[in-house]
Amino acid sequence: xxxxxxxxxxxxxxxxxxxxxxxxxxxxxxxxxxxxxxxxxxxxxxxxxxxxxxxxxxxxxxxxxxxxxxxxxxxxxxxxxxxxxxxxxxxxxxxxxxxxxxxxxxxxxxxxxxxxxxxxxxxxxxxxxxxxxxxxxxxxxxxxxxxxxxxxxxxxxxxxxxxxxxxxxxxxxxxxxxxxxxxxxxxxxxxxxxxxxxxxxxxxxxxxxxxx
Numbered sequence: 690x691x692x693x694x695x696x697x698x699x700x701x702x703x704x705x706x707x708x709x710x711x712x713x714x715x716x717x718x719x720x721x722x723x724x725x726x727x728x729x730x731x732x733x734x735x736x737x738x739x740x741x742x743x744x745x746x747x748x749x750x751x752x753x754x755x756x757x758x759x760x761x762x763x764x765x766x767x768x769x770x771x772x773x774x775x776x777x778x779x780x781x782x783x784x785x786x787x788x789x790x791x792x793x794x795x796x797x798x799x800x801x802x803x804x805x806x807x808x809x810x811x812x813x814x815x816x817x818x819x820x821x822x823x824x825x826x827x828x829x830x831x832x833x834x835x836x837x838x839x840x841x842x843x844x845x846x847x848x849x850x851x852x853x854x855x856x857x858x859x860x861x862x863x864x865x866x867x868x869x870x871x872x873x874x875x876x877x878x879x880x881x882x883x884x885x886x887x888x889x890x891x892x893x894x895x896x897x898x899x900x901x
Contacts, residue, residue, distance in 0.1 A: 713751045715741045720762045721769070725807040728817050729759055756822055759814075763825070766810040767832040774836060778843045785847035786894065789840070793890050797883040800874070805881040812871040837863045844897075853897045866893060 719740045723732050734755055738745050752758040777792040800807065811832050818826050840863035847853040853862075869889045876885035 712741070712743065712747075716743075716748070716751055716758070717762060717765050720758060721766055721810065722807075724762055724766075724810045724813060726803075727813070729814055729821060730817060734758075759821075759825065760828065762810070763814070763828045763832065767828075767835065770811075770832075771835060771839070774839045778839050784850055784852065785843050786852050786897075789843055789847075790890070790894075793886060796874075797886050800877055800886075801883060805878050808874045808878050809871060812874055815871070833867055837867055840866050847897070857897065862897065869893060 716737065719737050720732070723737060723740070734748055735745060738748055748758075752761065773795070774792060777795060778788050780788050780791070783791070811829050814821065814825060815829055818829065837860075841859050844853055844857070844859045844862055848855060848857065848859070853859075869892075870886075873885045873889035877883055
């Protein structure tokens, strides 16, 4: 659930639109790195700009405000995470529940790689949603709904394979997955260990119920 690492870049806002696009992308990547590890309120623009290596005045050449930056970060993270889910959940070379398990293993590896200092940007912002702009709430919920739809599709394949009960409410199960997963990610960061992720996923799989 981590974001790519950013390399510093220095200088004024470039006139070349290609360089402009590159610098903008660096700002977004830096913001993604920081917001997977801390709250929006704790993420100062000075720290973002220092990480990228551009002057403070240059920020507004790319984004109208910190809030506008936050909105684009949510969109960027959602696109990144949807691609990550699709990579694992659409892999038809393995059974459906193994695909979901592969996603879990990949997420565990990512958290371990960063010493459990990074989690989920959507989950982090969700914790402080009451002090964020109201439209942030809608964007976060929209992202979760999109992730949920992907898990529903995976569970539908699992049901066709006989690994999930025909009577199971797939929408409810997918909602439960993300509610539990976000809590497990927070707990994994707390204890700096993947055990909460394993505990959650074992419980989720045990509760699916296969076809007799």
